[in-house]
Amino acid sequence: MTTSAGSAPRVGLPRLIRDIESATVRFAGDSGDGMQLTGSQFTNTSALAGNDVATFPDFPAEIRAPKGTRAGVSGFQVQFSAEEIYTPGDKLDVLVAMNPAALVTNVSDVVPGGLLLVNEDSFTDKDLKLAGCSTNPLEDGSLDGYRVVRIPMTMLTRKSVDDLGLSVKLADRCKNFFAMGLVYWLFGRDLTATLEFNQAKFGDKAEIARANERALRAGWNFGETTEIFELGYRVAPAQLAPGTYNNIMGNQALAWGLMAAARQSGKDLFLGSYPITPASDILHELSRHKNFAVRTFQAEDEIAAMCAVIGAAFGGAMAVTATSGPGIALKTEGMGLAVIFELPMLIISVQRGGPSTGLPTKTEQADLLQLMFGRNGECPMPVLACRCPADCFDVALEAWRIATRFMTPVVILSDGYVANGAEPWRIPRLADLPKISVHHPEPKDKDDETPFYPYSRDDFLARPWALPGTPGLMHRIGGLEKEDRTGNVSYDPENHERMVTLRAEKVERIADDVPLQQVHGPQQGEVLVLSWGGTFGACATAVDHCLRQGLHVAHAHLRYLNPLPANLGDLLPQYRKILIPELNRGQLRMLIRAKYLRETIGLNKIQGKPFAVQEIVDKIQAIHDCQEPK
């Protein structure tokens, strides 16, 4: 917790309150302990209090990993701040640990002197054994250097609900609400929104809703009445830009962005998808909005999802598929067909750890080259990447604009970190959303003898999107090479080269139709941090930090990965060293080297986890004063 100033006690709040700029809290427990719910409630309440927030949910791939084990630990981290923030925080100020496994797997992330709120009731010999602890960490001295608060949460929760006649099992389920209540007290949070949520979610099971409320209040009162805590904390509202905000997750923002893009282009949205972590929430979200004429189709497999999208695009819908790396691997052939068809559609890949099934619930950026090149033949596709949850909304609109203007499938890259993270999103006014104009050729008169050419091209090299049902424009498209203009099957060697070149040139020309690359920081200098995708927050925060320290460092974050921005080639030489942090082994670096013959420095992490800001700061500092560019 960054302490800024002290202040006097207030009525109804803890005896002593310290104003702090920001804090990072992680709730950790068994996957059955309700940590995700606890974390998201606390996040929402913090956002409602006006803080900027950023979250990082982290859960096991198994739905119910063995109870009490380290494999079953589920965590939810949130940073909330009085300043604008871009990451869920490197280090924890507060760790809530519901059992020994949660404690030992998370404690190393806590700052020295940080606060550990531990459910001491779950430290029996059996619990310790399940967690693989040979000694009790609460007693063996391993937590020296932290402020450990041992709380009998299970017992206190049971007591708070004991007259409601719940079974012990049900009563124990409420202990996450107890923990929540205690943390709410610690940060002076209002209970109202969570009480309302509790009513809405559990209201039809009245005794559960009542028990949750009791536990929540008991947690709050525990903080208020015991002498354990010498201080409460307060994080002032952040100075966010004026407007109305909603707390939004990446996948939800993508889904809403797609719906907005459909509206702005006057199209009905069709999503063809196959369930896959971490993309399924896009399917879930869109399935809920049938009254927006959103059609969702859960296909029999990834291939069918891709192919259904191609069919829907031919039919004139705004067609989208959402998947992750293994799904892209299966869709590859269909994506090639989409490229030769030159039909607009969106292919969303929410990246996760690979190869193969890899780490389904963990984040990674290792599918950039797969999306760039993973198809047979010369098969270019524009690629855009989302940098944070709220950005997903804008990227969806921009990707669809490009798809329709250039008549091409477009890839949107997200990742598990962006998809499941949440942050405040300033709700746009509909009138301010970009218009996306889509043109379909008009029917042709029966007497009109001029032939229709489905592969003729406009100034953007886009071909006409002629819809079935239009009289006079009947045509056939196929995966065999097309003759220029007519679209008829052609095996002519020169024609093939011309068509391959045209398709490539069309995608390259997109660079002239999108904004130039912006740089944050000095326009010339020692180090440029060049990043893409979900590492934005960590890179931006790290560069800001280094700028404040007086380093000559700047940050350029790429949204457009194919084609790369038109001015990037001119930007790179303005800096002596270019640092490319990536959650892979250097995929953007490879592209940059290939395109600009420019050596860059990599910072690579492949642990299924996002960058900590400090890791990037350390690297910037390490290379900044180094004489020889590495």
Place this chain on the structure above:
Amino acid sequence: MSSAELPVLTAAQFASDQDVRWCPGCGDYSILAQMRRIMPRLGIPLEKIVFVSGIGCSSRFPYYMNTYGIHGIHGRAPAIATGLKAVRPDLQVWVITGDGDGLSIGGSHLMHCIRRNMDINIVLFNNRIYGLTKGQYSPTSPLGQVTKSTPMGAIDNPLHPISIAIGCEASFVARSIDVNIKHLAMVLQRAAEHQGASFVEVYQNCIVFNDRAFQYATDRDTKLDNVLELEHGKPLVFGKNREKGIRLNGLDPEVVTLGNGISEADLLVHDERAPEPSLAYLLSRLRHEDGFPEAIGVFRAVDAARYDHELNRQIQLAQAKRGIGDLEKLFHTGDTWTVT
């Protein structure tokens, strides 16, 4: 749509300007001709029809129809057609596939398209061979068939398209033969008129790689003994002199000769509208190699809920119940807060 208002189309108007490139004598020509022939009878304008195909000889079909068309990728035509039909229920959508395309690489898509009962007409050209890749055995090639990839004979059990379609809860299943042009036209027209997924298997001769695979069913001398033409409500009678029939013996069919105390009243009666598909399945199991005539005609034609129809109905329902979606409202759902 009332056909009275439409200009009368001719078969020639359904021919595209592309040269047909199948081998001379290929059974595909006949199927193409019958398709063009029945099209004007459907009363649907050219621009409202889409042919979708995968890869294989049969899959060139869309290029030859003057309608909209998609020549897709191997095995995926049912999936492409599903997406198209889901967003464009106003179109008549056809899938043209083959035994390799539809039952091998695309087996799963075919299965799901049928079980969803998409309002799509699927025509599977069964020539029991891979033609386009020049003569490997296919999933419908009989055991022991010697081909380029099975020099000692095929050792995998063949699939039977009609049995599979019925197993997928098909609401319309039929079979015809490329050279039985009148029958073929009738079956195609019935498929077009059926609401829901129509599955039609056509025995198609590949003159180059598997000539005479269906000789037993097409030769003047043998066909009447080897083919059983199904007619709704009629007993299962066949044979040169219509002297034979199919009777149930327990749960098994048997061939009987009429006379000597056996009359048509003892025979199985075809019922294409039977709610249970048992009869249709039984008919799909009649095999030439087992001493039975093979059935052609409509095996099954029943009403069932259609996916594309239900998909759009849910949208109307949701709009009626919750009103047409309002993005502004959606964006403000949940806990919002205002910064001034």
